[in-house]
Amino acid sequence: MKDPKLSTAFLAGLLSILLGTSAIAATGPTNVYTGGYAQYPDSSSGQMTSVYCDIKTPSYPDTFYPSASNGWPMIVGTYSNGADKVPYVQVGWVKANGVFSGETNGEGVRYFWEHNDRKGHFYRVFSAVGPAENTTHGYRVYYEAGDWKGTVDGGKIGSYPKIFTSLGAQYYEELVSQEDVYRAAYAGTSTNHARFSNIRYFFNNTTYYSPTLNMSSDGVGKYDQSNYSSTKTDQSQSYIEFWDSRR
Numbered sequence: 001m002k003d004p005k006l007s008t009a010f011l012a013g014l015l016s017i018l019l020g021t022s023a024i025a026a027t028g029p030t031n032v033y034t035g036g037y038a039q040y041p042d043s044s045s046g047q048m049t050s051v052y053c054d055i056k057t058p059s060y061p062d063t064f065y066p067s068a069s070n071g072w073p074m075i076v077g078t079y080s081n082g083a084d085k086v087p088y089v090q091v092g093w094v095k096a097n098g099v100f101s102g103e104t105n106g107e108g109v110r111y112f113w114e115h116n117d118r119k120g121h122f123y124r125v126f127s128a129v130g131p132a133e134n135t136t137h138g139y140r141v142y143y144e145a146g147d148w149k150g151t152v153d154g155g156k157i158g159s160y161p162k163i164f165t166s167l168g169a170q171y172y173e174e175l176v177s178q179e180d181v182y183r184a185a186y187a188g189t190s191t192n193h194a195r196f197s198n199i200r201y202f203f204n205n206t207t208y209y210s211p212t213l214n215m216s217s218d219g220v221g222k223y224d225q226s227n228y229s230s231t232k233t234d235q236s237q238s239y240i241e242f243w244d245s246r247r
Contacts, residue, residue, distance in 0.1 A: 001031075001070055001094065001114055001124070001176055032181050034221025034242060035172030036213030038201065039076075046204020048075050048166040050142035054236065056195035057093060057131040058188050060109060061244065066098030067177040067184035070112070071194065071242075075141050075148075076168040077118075087164035089115045089141050091150030091157050093131050097184075099176055100126070113150040113158025125158045138198070169201040171213065173221060173242050186221045188243030193224070197239035210238040220245055 040048070051073045061069040072092025091113050100106030109130035116122050131137050140151045148160040173194065175184045188194035200209045210230040217223060225240045232238040 001068065001072075001090075001092075001112070001174065030178070030181055031174060031176050032218040032221070033172045033174050034186060034217040034223055035170065035196075036215040036240070037168055037170040037172075038208075038211050038213055039168040040203070041167070042078075043165050043167065048169055048201060048203050050140065050202035051075050051169045051171075052138065052140045052142075052198065052200050053171055053196045054136050054138050054198045055093065055131075056136040056193075056197070057133060058192040058194050059133050060095050061185040061187045061247075063095050063097040063185070064183040066101075066179060067175065067181065068094055068096040068099045069173070069175055069184040069187055070094035070096075071173045071187055071196075072171075073139050073141060073199075074168075074170040074172070075166050076170060077164040077166050085118050085120050087116055087118050087162075087166075089113075089148040089150065089160055090170075091139050091141050091152065093137075093139075093152075094126075095130075095184075095187075099178060100124075111152050111157050115148065115158070115160040117160075117162060118164055123158075123160070127152075127157055134192075136195070136197075142202070169203075169211070171196055171199055171240075175221075182220065185247055186242060186244040188241070189247040190243055190245075193241035193243045195239050195241050197237070198235050199228075199238070199240070200235070209235055213240075215240075 072090045074090035077087035095109045105126035111127040114124040150157045173186045175181045
């Protein structure tokens with residue numbers, strides 16, 4: 001998610017994810033991530049038109065003012081024209097405390113949709129509700145009939161009526177802050193992990209189940225992909241678990 005007051009730092013973080021490096025701004029981190037991505041080099045072999053995963057929200061993470069903790073799948077485009085013009089579309093859930101308080105429904109636990117166009121313009125919308133603790137919901141971003149759409153359990157959270165060259169899929173937990181990003185905790189504790197399961201994307205008219213992901217962590221966020229495999233008959237049993245090492 002974009003920090004509404006620190007767009008330069010956010011964009012540096014987004015670019016670093018695409019490059020597989022850590023997100024650190026000049027004055028300290030404002031967005032950090034734990035998760036994985038798949039990125040195609042160009043559109044010669046096709047485009048990414050759908051991403052999906054089930055996300056189990058465990059007990060809510062701590063978020064001390066001003067900070068937020070969230071999890072999501074995302075489709076991203078090319079960043080060849082500069083980090084501030086990386087187009088992306090994402091849907092997810094967030095627990096926010098003071099970071100998005102100026103936006104409608106921007107406080108508390110919410111579902112959200114966010115996109116960035118090719119001109120560096122961001123748009124975000126929060127739903128009136130969010131996931132309950134220890135529940136699992138299906139998150140999908142896809143292109144259909146001229147629109148990018150983001151849904152949770154089939155219900156639309158937001159949309160974006162623009163076409164862009166879509167080359168990457170991302171599945172991450174994220175911390176956001178205007179001051180100290182580690183005022184928030186990642187979802188998941190050592191005894192009650194967050195879980196991303198049924199991970200898949202649709203690229204060039206082919207569905208890839210439990211696709212190979214380039215995994216990374218900021219060190220505080222932990223992950224376990226020992227049960228993640230495309231060969232499992234029941235893809236709900238193919239999953240990556242996440243937790244915060246401080247909890």
